Amino acid sequence: MAANLSQFIDIHVHILHGLDDGPKNLDESAAMAKAYVDVGITCLIATPHFIPGTAWAAGRDCITNILQDLNKYLFEKDITLKIFPGMEIAYHQKLMDRLEKGVLQPLGESNIYLLEPSFNDSSCDLLECAREMMASGYGVILAHPERIPSFQETAEPLVDLVGQGLQVQINIGSLLDKFGESSKKLAMYLIDKNSVHFLASDAHSSTSRRPPNQADWQKLIGILGDDLLTRLCVTNPGSLISNI
Ligand SMILES: [Fe+2]
Numbered sequence: 001m002a003a004n005l006s007q008f009i010d011i012h013v014h015i016l017h018g019l020d021d022g023p024k025n026l027d028e029s030a031a032m033a034k035a036y037v038d039v040g041i042t043c044l045i046a047t048p049h050f051i052p053g054t055a056w057a058a059g060r061d062c063i064t065n066i067l068q069d070l071n072k073y074l075f076e077k078d079i080t081l082k083i084f085p086g087m088e089i090a091y092h093q094k095l096m097d098r099l100e101k102g103v104l105q106p107l108g109e110s111n112i113y114l115l116e117p118s119f120n121d122s123s124c125d126l127l128e129c130a131r132e133m134m135a136s137g138y139g140v141i142l143a144h145p146e147r148i149p150s151f152q153e154t155a156e157p158l159v160d161l162v163g164q165g166l167q168v169q170i171n172i173g174s175l176l177d178k179f180g181e182s183s184k185k186l187a188m189y190l191i192d193k194n195s196v197h198f199l200a201s202d203a204h205s206s207t208s209r210r211p212p213n214q215a216d217w218q219k220l221i222g223i224l225g226d227d228l229l230t231r232l233c234v235t236n237p238g239s240l241i242s243n244i
Contacts, residue, residue: 002226007233013044053092087113123158168195170200
């Protein structure tokens, strides 16, 4: 069956204003929302960064409040888009502690968390943390490992952990040559190893690092084919949100 952009459910989007390097105000958030609605997309998950010790560390209450403000604003502008709350949680040492205390926002009301690897550090501690989270009954989706130098060096420990239940999200931009040859190469390798579960935009604005449009979608069909694109962008995210 032909893959349809309007059915895409984007599980990794920086659309909430003032929380991170995403939109600065409600108008910029609304412009992003409109870019989704214009191609027929109806729902997504907002995933602001959570990087403790930085200005990008909004808690759950703050995310809820900003999302409420955005929903109200979109209603006034007649933009209809269902937005679930989420968080892109940077790996850090106290992550398990914060998780147990309920500080961290899962994807919707699920027990699944979007985990962001460090661009600079070794990924050993991150993978150990993901293993511990899964052993404690939490679901883990690893955000864009294909962009991370330590995984580009060796992806085997990651592929092993996928065999134990870790889920992987890669960025559309990596497949569309936005993040360099190494990112694309690892993305394709992980796909080949059956180790990718979600494809998401990781969009930050309506212009640069933006939501996908029809031209992007046609390129993705050319790279992945209709069936795989549908699985990564529609079926798997659909199963995820049916549980949240
Ligand atoms: Fe992100």
